[in-house]
Amino acid sequence: MSNWIDRHIKWVFTMPAVIFVGLMMVMPVGYTLWLSFNEWSMSNIDPPLWVALENYKTLFHDELFMKSLGLMFYFTIAAVATETVLGVGLAILMNQHIVGKGLVKTLFLLPMVATPVAVGLIWVLIYEPNIGIANVFLQKLGFPGQEWLTSQTLVMPSLIIIDVWEWTPMIALIVLAGLVSLPKDPYEAAMIDGATTWQIFRKITLPLLKPTLYSAILLRMIDALKTFDIIYATTQGGPGTSSQTINIYGYVLGFQYFKIGQASALLMIFFLIVLTISVFTILLRKRAGVHL
Amino acid sequence: MSVKKRKKGKIAFTHVGVYLALILFLLPFLWMVLASFKTQVQILNTSKLFEITANFDNYKSIFSEYSFLTFIMNSFIVGVGATIFGLILGLPAAYSIAKYKQQGLGLLILVARIVPGISFLIPWFIIFSKLQMIDTYTALILSHMLVTMPFIIWVMIPFFEGLPHELEESARVDGCSIPGAFIKILLPISGPGIVTASILAFIFSWNNFMFSLILAGDKTKTLPIAIFNFISYSDINWGGLMAASVTITAPVLILALVAQRYIIAGLTGGSVKG
Numbered sequence: 001m002s003n004w005i006d007r008h009i010k011w012v013f014t015m016p017a018v019i020f021v022g023l024m025m026v027m028p029v030g031y032t033l034w035l036s037f038n039e040w041s042m043s044n045i046d047p048p049l050w051v052a053l054e055n056y057k058t059l060f061h062d063e064l065f066m067k068s069l070g071l072m073f074y075f076t077i078a079a080v081a082t083e084t085v086l087g088v089g090l091a092i093l094m095n096q097h098i099v100g101k102g103l104v105k106t107l108f109l110l111p112m113v114a115t116p117v118a119v120g121l122i123w124v125l126i127y128e129p130n131i132g133i134a135n136v137f138l139q140k141l142g143f144p145g146q147e148w149l150t151s152q153t154l155v156m157p158s159l160i161i162i163d164v165w166e167w168t169p170m171i172a173l174i175v176l177a178g179l180v181s182l183p184k185d186p187y188e189a190a191m192i193d194g195a196t197t198w199q200i201f202r203k204i205t206l207p208l209l210k211p212t213l214y215s216a217i218l219l220r221m222i223d224a225l226k227t228f229d230i231i232y233a234t235t236q237g238g239p240g241t242s243s244q245t246i247n248i249y250g251y252v253l254g255f256q257y258f259k260i261g262q263a264s265a266l267l268m269i270f271f272l273i274v275l276t277i278s279v280f281t282i283l284l285r286k287r288a289g290v291h292l
Numbered sequence: 293m294s295v296k297k298r299k300k301g302k303i304a305f306t307h308v309g310v311y312l313a314l315i316l317f318l319l320p321f322l323w324m325v326l327a328s329f330k331t332q333v334q335i336l337n338t339s340k341l342f343e344i345t346a347n348f349d350n351y352k353s354i355f356s357e358y359s360f361l362t363f364i365m366n367s368f369i370v371g372v373g374a375t376i377f378g379l380i381l382g383l384p385a386a387y388s389i390a391k392y393k394q395q396g397l398g399l400l401i402l403v404a405r406i407v408p409g410i411s412f413l414i415p416w417f418i419i420f421s422k423l424q425m426i427d428t429y430t431a432l433i434l435s436h437m438l439v440t441m442p443f444i445i446w447v448m449i450p451f452f453e454g455l456p457h458e459l460e461e462s463a464r465v466d467g468c469s470i471p472g473a474f475i476k477i478l479l480p481i482s483g484p485g486i487v488t489a490s491i492l493a494f495i496f497s498w499n500n501f502m503f504s505l506i507l508a509g510d511k512t513k514t515l516p517i518a519i520f521n522f523i524s525y526s527d528i529n530w531g532g533l534m535a536a537s538v539t540i541t542a543p544v545l546i547l548a549l550v551a552q553r554y555i556i557a558g559l560t561g562g563s564v565k566g
Contacts, residue, residue: 002469009470013388014397017381017441021404024438028412028419035414042418090313096306104314106552111317113548113555115499117516118537122324125530133323136338169317173556219560226408229501229516247410254414255506264414271411278406 029271036264048261055265064241065266068249074156075245076224079163084217086164087171088209092201094172095179105176108169116166120233123162124149127234149235152242159243162230167223171216178212179205214285221281225274246270324541327534335530350535358532360539363518366429370504370514371497373433375490378440383486386448387474391457398449404442409502417506427509435503440493447492447558451485452478491551492558495544515540 005012036055038048059065098104111119126132127148135145148158186204195203228247231237237244237252244252250270254263327335328351329344354360389398416435417426425431455478463473479486501516508517519540522533548555 006470010388010392010394012471013384013474014394017385017445018397018400020381020437020441021400024434025404025407025412028415029407031415031418032411090310093306093309093313097303098307098310104310106549107314108317109548109552109555110321110545112559113495113499113544114321114541115516115537115544117499117501117519118324118540119320121519121533121537122320124528125327125534126320126323131336131338131530133341136341165317165320170556170559174560177556215560222406226410228410232501232505247408250410251413255417260414267408267411267414270408274406274408 032264032267032271035260036268038261038264040260042258042260051261055261056269058262059265059269064244064249065246067241068244068246071156071243072225072245072247075160075163075227076221078157079160079167079224080217080220082160082164083168083171083220084213086168087216088175088213090168090172091175091179092205094176105173108173111166112170114166116229117233119166120162120230123230124234127158150239152239155235155239155243159231159234162234163224163227166230167220171220174216175209175212178209182208211285214281218278218281218285222274222278225277321541324534324537327530328538330531332529332531350531351539354532354536354539358518358521358536360515360518360536363513363515364539366508366512367498367514367516369429370432370436370512371494373429374436374440374497375444375493377433378437378444378493379486379490381437382441382444382489383448383479384471384474386445387452387478389445390449390452398445401442401445404438409438413502413506416503420507426507427511429512431507432504432512432514435507436497436500439496439500439503443493443496443558444489447489447554448482448485450557451482451489455481488551488554489558491547492554495547495551498540498544 035048037050037052039051039054040046040048094101094104126134129135129145129147129150132148134148139145146154149155182205186208187200190200190204226247227245228251231243231245231248232251235243237248241249246266247270250263250266253259253266257263326342326344329346329348331345331347331349334340334344385397385401388394389401420426420431459477459481460473463477464470468476499516500514504514504517508514515536519533519536522529522536
């Protein structure tokens with residue numbers, strides 16, 4: 001017996017974890033796929049009715065669905081782009097000789113580990129039009145106060161600001177780790193040649209950082225596409241449907257309207273989008289010479 | 293301007309930049325803590341932003357009126373449960389993936405990070421309802437394990453890769469089976485790695501909102517769900533809400549400071565180093 005275990009240890013050690021992932025993730029996703037071909041409402045007693053692709057057709061004619069897709073991409077692209085630019089800048093600053101660097105690095109971890117729902121609610125207070133510090137601050141500077149979370153046009157930028165606050169430090173810390181491990185020789189050569197700071201950044205730092213940047217952006221993108229906690233805690237998709245990204249819309253369809261078939265179709269499309277983007281980025285990274 | 297002076301100017305600039313950024317990133321936490329000590333009247337009066345009379349009424353009320361202790365216990369039970377079972381499944385898997393270079397399996401675990409959690413929430417709800425397991429710790433622990441176990445595996449794979457294999461080999465020569473050598477030799481010397489992996493896993497379970505939103509009920513409500521009790525349709529008890537936010541985030545922030553060196557590794561899930 002012991003011998004058999006030793007010979008097959010590779011599988012004895014990994015099977016429990018694999019079976020768990022299979023039962024809790026792979027099978028349920030398959031179940032969602034099956035449900036997406038059915039018309040079914042959890043609230044009535046009729047069994048699911050096979051409707052093939054009907055749910056998908058309905059979705060593509062659903063304005064709210066198209067809008068939620070757009071909002072998801074808007075949120076992801078704006079947030080991740082801002083975080084990347086700010087994060088790289090911050091990392092370069094932090095790569096200098098800073099007094100108390102260790103402590104600074106540690107404190108930058110706090111936004112990203114804080115409980116997202118609590119973070120969202122803190123920002124609800126900050127954005128509160130009458131008593132929030134955001135407007136108090138604006139008014140002190142002589143600007144009019146804003147309806148941060150209740151204005152249809154401002155709600156998405158306001159949510160993006162929260163995401164940027166929460167996740168810029170992560171990009172900064174990943175990039176900083178990359179900067180520290182860069183080789184010194186190219187810099188010395190460039191210094192001797194009299195290159196400017198900007199030239200050094202463009203021609204040496206950025207190309208050498210490429211793999212690190214790919215990783216950081218990929219991870220942020222995957223998470224930004226799936227943002228749920230912050231939006232649910234601050235606006236629940238509102239005002240109206242102005243911040244209803246696909247994640248929130250899926251939740252609303254499934255757990256508030258109990259339109260299981262349609263929600264499942266939506267979730268399958270969402271699943272495919274996230275998967276495609278991830279695979280695509282991973283392949284790009286491979287081409288850039290990094291492997292997983 | 294001399295070179296020396298320019299250098300001094302640059303050093304000053306980087307310090308101002310970094311510390312300014314740090315202050316901006318910490319300000320919301322300061323704001324939360326300040327508000328948690330204010331009365332509703334003080335919060336509503338914006339002319340005296342930093343005037344607080346240190347009173348603990350908000351903290352007292354979240355424990356007496358809102359029975360926060362129950363929710364803390366719920367979050368704690370689910371977090372500890374999900375971490376322990378995550379370790380039981382995750383540690384051997386991480387060791388095997390590290391030692392036998394099972395990259396395919398490593399990739400499968402990585403997929404658990406990519407797939408949006410909501411895409412299996414409906415089946416979970418249906419299945420757990422049928423099994424009458426909604427509002428049970430078992431259902432919550434099982435769901436949270438899908439978060440904790442991958443984190444544990446990601447943190448532990450590089451850790452196990454870095455261990456010297458001589459110890460284990462000599463135990464094998466002495467007649468120990470591989471599982472025996474794993475439990476008696478490798479796990480004890482992996483203590484620091486296991487502690488940080490556990491802290492990380494616990495943090496992510498503690499913070500989890502979506503799974504608990506669907507699977508928790510009145511008996512098992514965890515903190516991130518319970519915090520919405522402070523928001524009623526008519527108005528918001530701001531002081532209580534911020535005291536509750538402090539109570540939720542404080543343990544996580546303290547744990548994060550303990551495990552700080554590994555947090556980035558945990559968040560980036562094995563994909564940065566390659």
